[in-house]
Amino acid sequence: MALTRTAIRKPPQKSSAPSFFQQPIHPGSAISASDFSVPEVRHILESADVLEKENAFRRAERLARRRVALLFYESSTRTRTSFELAAKGLGADTTLVSSLSSSIEKGESLKDTGITLKALGAECIILRSPYSGAPYLLAQATGLPVLNAGDGMAEHPSQALLDLRTMLQFLEIPARKISDKVLRSVTVSIVGDILHSRVARSNALLLPKLGAKVILCGPPALLPETAACMTPGLMIERDYDAALRASTIVMMLRIQAERLAGLSIDLDDYRTRYQARADRIAAVAPKALIMHPGPIIRGMEITAEVADGPQSGIAQQVHNGVPIRMALLVRALGATKKGGRR
Amino acid sequence: MKPILIRNGRLIDPGSNTDAPRDLLLHDGKVAAIEAPGKIKATGADVIDAKGLIVSPGLIDIHVHLREPGQSYKETIATGTAAAAAGGFTTVCAMPNTTPVNDTPEITRWMQSPERGAAIHVLPIAAATIGSDGETLTNYSALKDAGAIAVTDDGRPILGDAIMLQALRAATQQGLPVIQHAEDTRLTGGCSMNAGVLAFRLGLRGIPVEAESGLVERDIALVRQVPNAHLHVAHLSTKKALDAVRAARKAGLHVTCEVTPHHFALTEERIGHYDTNAKMNPPLRAESDRAAMIEGLLDGTIDAIATDHAPHATHEKEQEFDRAPNGITGLETALGLALRVLHLQHKMPLAKVLALLTARPAQALGLKGRGTLAVGSAAGLVLFDPSEKWTFHAADSKSKAKNTPFDGWDLNGRVHATIIEGRIAFRR
Numbered sequence: 001m002a003l004t005r006t007a008i009r010k011p012p013q014k015s016s017a018p019s020f021f022q023q024p025i026h027p028g029s030a031i032s033a034s035d036f037s038v039p040e041v042r043h044i045l046e047s048a049d050v051l052e053k054e055n056a057f058r059r060a061e062r063l064a065r066r067r068v069a070l071l072f073y074e075s076s077t078r079t080r081t082s083f084e085l086a087a088k089g090l091g092a093d094t095t096l097v098s099s100l101s102s103s104i105e106k107g108e109s110l111k112d113t114g115i116t117l118k119a120l121g122a123e124c125i126i127l128r129s130p131y132s133g134a135p136y137l138l139a140q141a142t143g144l145p146v147l148n149a150g151d152g153m154a155e156h157p158s159q160a161l162l163d164l165r166t167m168l169q170f171l172e173i174p175a176r177k178i179s180d181k182v183l184r185s186v187t188v189s190i191v192g193d194i195l196h197s198r199v200a201r202s203n204a205l206l207l208p209k210l211g212a213k214v215i216l217c218g219p220p221a222l223l224p225e226t227a228a229c230m231t232p233g234l235m236i237e238r239d240y241d242a243a244l245r246a247s248t249i250v251m252m253l254r255i256q257a258e259r260l261a262g263l264s265i266d267l268d269d270y271r272t273r274y275q276a277r278a279d280r281i282a283a284v285a286p287k288a289l290i291m292h293p294g295p296i297i298r299g300m301e302i303t304a305e306v307a308d309g310p311q312s313g314i315a316q317q318v319h320n321g322v323p324i325r326m327a328l329l330v331r332a333l334g335a336t337k338k339g340g341r342r
Numbered sequence: 343m344k345p346i347l348i349r350n351g352r353l354i355d356p357g358s359n360t361d362a363p364r365d366l367l368l369h370d371g372k373v374a375a376i377e378a379p380g381k382i383k384a385t386g387a388d389v390i391d392a393k394g395l396i397v398s399p400g401l402i403d404i405h406v407h408l409r410e411p412g413q414s415y416k417e418t419i420a421t422g423t424a425a426a427a428a429g430g431f432t433t434v435c436a437m438p439n440t441t442p443v444n445d446t447p448e449i450t451r452w453m454q455s456p457e458r459g460a461a462i463h464v465l466p467i468a469a470a471t472i473g474s475d476g477e478t479l480t481n482y483s484a485l486k487d488a489g490a491i492a493v494t495d496d497g498r499p500i501l502g503d504a505i506m507l508q509a510l511r512a513a514t515q516q517g518l519p520v521i522q523h524a525e526d527t528r529l530t531g532g533c534s535m536n537a538g539v540l541a542f543r544l545g546l547r548g549i550p551v552e553a554e555s556g557l558v559e560r561d562i563a564l565v566r567q568v569p570n571a572h573l574h575v576a577h578l579s580t581k582k583a584l585d586a587v588r589a590a591r592k593a594g595l596h597v598t599c600e601v602t603p604h605h606f607a608l609t610e611e612r613i614g615h616y617d618t619n620a621k622m623n624p625p626l627r628a629e630s631d632r633a634a635m636i637e638g639l640l641d642g643t644i645d646a647i648a649t650d651h652a653p654h655a656t657h658e659k660e661q662e663f664d665r666a667p668n669g670i671t672g673l674e675t676a677l678g679l680a681l682r683v684l685h686l687q688h689k690m691p692l693a694k695v696l697a698l699l700t701a702r703p704a705q706a707l708g709l710k711g712r713g714t715l716a717v718g719s720a721a722g723l724v725l726f727d728p729s730e731k732w733t734f735h736a737a738d739s740k741s742k743a744k745n746t747p748f749d750g751w752d753l754n755g756r757v758h759a760t761i762i763e764g765r766i767a768f769r770r
Contacts, residue, residue: 019736019749020660021617111660131662132545133616141660152664154545198545229539261532261547 020140028124028145028332031135033157033202034231038209042178045165047330048323049175056089059326064091066333069122071113071138072098072149073129078294079149079159082321083126087329089322095122110134111141118142124332127151145332147325153196153259158328159293160202162320164210166313167249169320170289183212189243190216191274192253192301194223196260199293200253201230208233217243218274221263222255240274244285251291252276252301271300278305289313343764345369347384351392351725355399356693357701357714366397368721371763376717392725395758396692399715400432400462400722401677401699404707405496405576405600405648407669408434410458411449412441417653417742420459422673425651425741427768429673430699430757432722433463433712434651437496438474445469445480447488454489461767462760463722465709467492470509470520474498479508482516492707494521496576497623499557501527507564510571519572519598519707524557524583525549525624534664536610536625544616546663549625555582562590562597574706575599577650579624581634588643598706599638600648603672603679604747606635612747618659618666619747622652636688639698646703649676653743671746675734677726678753685728686754692728721764730756 025031036044051059068087072080080096087094097117099105104113110129117125124145127135132152139146150156168175173182188207194200194216207214208231215237216227228234237243244250255265276290290306291313298304307314346368353364353376365382367375375382403426409417419436426434436453438444444453450466458464468490472478474497482493493513499522500506506520513520530549535541537548558575565571578584578599590597604622609629612620620626638644652669659666680699684690704713711719736749760768 019619019744020656021615021619022749025615109657109660110662111657129662131664133663136615137660137662152545195542201543201545224542226539226542230543 023140023143025136025139026143026145028334029135029139029147030157030328030332031139031146031148032155033160033206035157036206038178038180041161041164041206041210042175044161044324044327044331045168045175045178047327048165051326051330052323059089060091062090062330063087063333066092066123067121068092068094068124068126068329069117070094070096070126071117071128072096073104074150076128076149078318078321079128082318083147083149083325086322086325090326090329092329110137114138114142118144124329147328147332150198152198153201154198155202156198157202158321158325159199160206161328162317162324163203163251163291163293164206165320165324166291166317167289169316170249170313178210180209181211183207183210186248187213187215187246188249188251189237189247190214190251190253191240191243192218192222193255194218194227194253196222196256197253203251204234205231215243215246219270221265241280241284244280244288247285247288249289249291250276250285251293253293254295254297254301267300274301276302276306278303278309281306281311291317293317343370345374345384345387346761346764347382347387347389348392348397348723348725349389350379351395351397353397353715354693354696355715356697357399357704358716361693364397366715366723368761368764371721373715373717373719373721376715390725390759394727395725396728398696398724398726399700399713400724400760400762401430402433402703402709402713403431403649403651403673403676404435404646404703406434406436406651406673407439407653408436408464409653410440411452416655419453419464420461421740421742422651422653423461423464425671425673425739427461427760427762428740428757429675430677430724430726430760431462431673432724432760432762432767433465433709435465435467435491435707437467438469438494439497443469443474445472445474447481447484450485450488450490462762465489465491467494467496467521469493470495470500471505476500476502476505479505479512482512482518486516486518490518491709492519492521492574494523494576496521496523499523499525499527503560503564506561507567510564510568510573514568514571517708519574521574521576522557522561523576524554524561526553526557529553534621534625535613536627538610538628540610540613544613549623551580551582551627551631554580554624555586558583558586562586562595565590565595565597570596572596572598577602577605577624577648578635578638578644579605579627580631584634584638584643591643598645599643600646600703600706601635601639601644602648602650603676604670606632606639607679607683608632608747616663617747618661618663619670619745621663621666621668622650622670623668636684639684640688640690644698645706647676647680647698648703649673653741654745656744659745669745671739671741671743673741674739675746675748675751675753677757678732678734678755679748681728681755682753721761723761724757725759726755726757728755730754732756
């Protein structure tokens with residue numbers, strides 16, 4: 001892929017010991033939405049359907065007593081809970097390591113924490129980190145499959161997959177129909193703090209692969225022009241109403257106060273321009289699905305009326321977290337009879 | 343010490359406009375004779391057969407971090423200079439961002455003491471302000487007397503206009519260049535790579551081109567106010583800053599600059615999956631900037647190739663990209679990269695490549711008597727095979743540190759021997 005290109009092509013490795021950053025990434029990992037081919041996306045979503053419908057006792061045999069570690073360097077409600085429920089639903093043993101109650105507080109590095117978890121028998125690590133790219137480091141350090149539960153501003157691939165599942169349910173398209181054209185007639189607007197959003201990046205990398213047109217919408221401070229060049233199929237629209245009018249699906253994002261890094265935003269102005277309000281939605285996007293990855297700041301990017309209203313897909317998104325993450329865990333920990341990794 | 347006779351080599355000495363088959367006799371640390379092949383009769387001398395090799399003045403690196411005093415877990419003067427010798431260098435200029443900062447004559451002398459075990463010449467560059475805090479000038483005259491050849495706050499650029507103006511004035515009085523790491527750090531907080539699409543995609547905060555060019559332009563404006571001032575721009579990385587230097591030179595100002603091998607050999611794409619061995623400051627830039635560096639080297643705007651050799655311990659680099667320190671090693675790959683990229687790919691004549699590593703850096707920083715060979719001059723030389731292909735392995739490096747993006751790279755031109763003051767500092 002493009003990221004590994006160099007100005008001068010790197011010659012084949014002759015050294016006996018490849019350096020740390022050349023260690024292979026376990027193929028069961030899910031680190032970037034760009035890692036998934038279209039058939040893989042289809043397979044993961046089909047697998048999620050199978051796992052969701054499966055008898056709970058049979059399902060619990062799939063990863064019975066396999067060891068899954070959740071390593072969380074940032075707070076999380078939805079992602080952590082759904083990964084944990086997914087792993088437990090598949091019969092795995094889980095352990096949660098969070099930065100405030102572990103040796104991370106004492107200055108232990110990510111590499112050492114990963115090696116420690118592996119030595120304790122972890123077969124898969126689910127990582128949330130405030131640092132972009134941290135899952136690659138963990139995967140290189142441990143050789144284990146790493147599931148990215150959000151890294152810095154970079155990516156949140158499991159969120160993009162559960163968002164896709166929500167969109168397909170809304171569009172009444174079954175998972176088996178997933179192809180590079182399945183979303184050809186669909187326009188998705190992602191609105192708000194794109195700059196700091198890993199959800200936006202993962203969705204923007206995933207949806208165009210399936211043929212969707214993706215509109216990025218927000219003020220220049222939170223949406224630089226370069227964003228549209230990230231991958232083909234993206235465009236920028238500063239006017240929220242214009243974006244809404246063009247959209248089948250609208251994804252609202254929170255302003256990430258914790259990552260603003262000195263950037264000052266006029267919040268009142270932001271609300272006026274970009275808030276999902278009932279009157280606005282009714283006027284220009286009365287049929288659109290309104291999504292939000294959470295956490296919602298009610299009254300900021302979205303009003304209570306819209307979040308709780310009939311067009312809201314927010315609860316369905318949360319619901320889809322467990323089946324998607326079950327599918328990713330099964331994929332990571334190897335094939336069983338059904339739903340295994342190809 | 344026994345005399346050394348180097349026979350059958352091709353002497354390329356850009357400083358004296360020499361490119362011819364020559365034998366050289368080294369005696370008492372000096373060049374005793376340079377003659378056509380077979381002309382020198384020296385019984386009792388050690389003979390080095392340089393057939394097929396180029397004999398060049400020892401290379402000069404005007405920008406290295408040797409980490410002593412205070413950070414010897416990363417590198418020592420002994421290990422850093424051993425790596426330099428293996429890379430063909432006989433002189434390196436050591437940056438002052440040590441612990442403590444080299445802002446006194448005592449530290450400047452300490453670095454040059456024989457007890458440091460340097461394999462080659464170390465010329466300290468002293469801090470421009472006390473503690474490199476950008477507030478109070480250090481004592482330039484005392485630092486110069488102690489051996490400092492320039493002043494800089496490398497890594498912590500001098501941002502204040504008034505203090506930079508003071509530094510230029512004080513340095514000019516002493517005949518010293520002011521070296522600036524051109525980065526407006528007010529624009530780069532929390533940033534770890536080049537600004538642009540790739541940074542956006544990787545979710546990393548980007549260092550804009552303007553952070554470099556803006557400070558270079560500001561510094562050039564200040565140089566105009568100080569007659570005879572000499573500004574040297576460290577590790578230039580952007581077309582915009584290069585254009586500013588080019589214009590300043592045209593306007594007759596004394597502004598010089600250097601570029602690193604990684605900035606002419608690599609682009610930001612080398613970061614791949616957040617490889618911290620591609621993290622340095624200034625960052626690897628876009629292809630258009632890399633191409634501009636090549637152009638600046640070809641057209642002569644860029645005075646020197648300098649490595650910015652920045653060793654770090656393994657555990658420091660095996661971290662999340664944002665947390666890992668900036669910098670890569672470079673002393674053992676500089677010549678091979680220069681030959682591969684500039685000579686082979688861009689057809690720069692060998693003499694011109696070597697000039698960027700010998701006479702021109704010496705001239706840029708006013709290092710008199712270095713970077714060229716003449717009868718009676720100090721005998722610092724490198725012998726290398728310009729066509730030998732070899733693979734660089736970080737594990738084999740003489741440096742304490744292995745943080746290089748060039749591990750496993752095929753390079754052109756391999757050093758066979760480095761000679762300093764008539765003794766062999768490195769021989770393969």
